[in-house]
Amino acid sequence: MRKTQSHNQHFLFLKDQVAAYQSQAKQGFKDKHPRATQWLEKRQLDVGKIRQQSQRLLTGATLSSLLLLAAPQAPSPLPQATEQRRLARVYLISAQDIKSRLAEALALLVPARVGHPDPDNEIQVSQVIEENLGIKVKFELEGQRLNHSLGYIGYEQHLARFPGDSVRLHDEWPEAEMAGGLGAWGYFANSAAELTPKLEAMEKYYAVVQTLYLPTWQKDLKSLRDWYKYRKVLVINVQTGAAVVAAIGDAGPANWTGKQFGGSPEVMHSLGLGSSHKGKVLLLFVDDPTDQVPLGPVKAPAQLGPPQEV
């Protein structure tokens, strides 16, 4: 017991020392490179997390693989074979391979009908997604479950982010035009000046889900509204495996439309549904309590691009 405590104290001491150096390095970076810092912040990128972000997005590999960089003679308590296989995948599997493999795996697990996969397959579906995209997803999160996880998504219009917003001020897809009303949560910001990059990304990559048909929506309106507001979801085109992380930004579509979800123009184009305006998708909650998963298209090694505006 004494030995354990002593080890723990040693670890805490080292951690403090390293953390102090880290903090100094971060501040030094900010002071020396304010423009680069601003560029990174606008995209919610952290230079320090470059290895983690890429790794997590691509393979779901954990940081334990970092220790594999140690010299070969070092004794490793890690399951090296597994980790090395994971690392190998980072280099050997292309973006298209990952998409195709995800689509193939999902085809075996998700039914043609609208609704949910068989309960026995839900865990497997989540595992397949985490394995391929490195994103932890849940059919039910914190007791919340949508009426559908599988359904048709339709092309939505841009939402007004602040009073006076117009389609000219949106980066892409002006032909989508502006929605007539506000999103379910109102404006994203009170003014253009208050629109942070994070809020901008929430509108850019917003999803529409049928909260209005949830069985307890009316009864628990206040708490459910707070829970669903900008809740992160992963949307996957089940035909192609293309995936995008979106924030719930509006309620709908109405049942009579035959669609169960909606996506912003950017979401739909990321899914490869920009022309068809409709497609079959799987939509699941992203289990991301520390807000690490960026909004935007999930890209794979060969094409990993900037997670725009997040």
Added chain:
Amino acid sequence: MKIFYDEIIQIGELMTHIQHLEIDTQEKEELANLVDETVHHEMVSVILTHLPEEYHEEFLERFQARPHDESLLAYLKAKIEGIEEKLATAGAEIREKFKAILQSRTS
């Protein structure tokens, strides 16, 4: 995920030091994480310090998209004279700092 400058700065040596510490595996991983994050801040800072500002965005865009891509080094070599030596020198300094920290003990 390998980073293009891993070998120049010999990150493996630092990870070996962490591997040899008498602490739990989870704690080693936590330290490795902190060390890694610090290294990236320091190394990218060195790169940006020497790279003309007009190329900063382009480099950051390429780097965050394909941090493993060895063509990044060729890109930097074309724009900064002696960048490899500069990175190696910075890497050695960072390694020494970390080694001193990792070898230190509470009094």
